Amino acid sequence: MRTFRFDRAERPIPAYDxxxxxxxxxxAGDGRVRLTCLTVEAGGVIGTHQAPSSQMFLVTxxxxxxxxxxxVRAAVHAGDGVVWDEGEVHTSGTDGGLTALVIEGxxxxxFDPAA
Structure with a gap:
């Protein structure tokens, strides 16, 4: 067993403004699969860009x-997820701050929610 912190805030990302x-x-897994933790400060924005690959954005x-x-903006909260297909243009932001796990590749x- 190995334990680790995934909220280490290692690298500021200025890409896409x-x-x-x-x-x-x-x-990262075999092939193109990667898992990243994103922290967006209050008032922060992930600038508009095309998804370089399929992306799943899970607000934690x-x-x-x-x-x-x-x-057109859609609200997201902890527990919400968003999927963007490769090439899909998107952006996101926050007034109060958010943390999300992103799975790409x-x-x-x-899976549909259990009934």
């Missing part, structure tokens, strides 16, 4: 918003 975004790489703490190419199949 992002503001207040810090990433910690957690793990805080709240914020996400938007697609049309710019091979497309993932979502």
């Amino acid at each position: 992002s503001i207040g975004l810090v990433a910690t790489r957690i793990a 703490a805080g709240a914020g918003w996400v938007a697609g190419a049309d710019g 091979a497309p993932l199949t979502l």
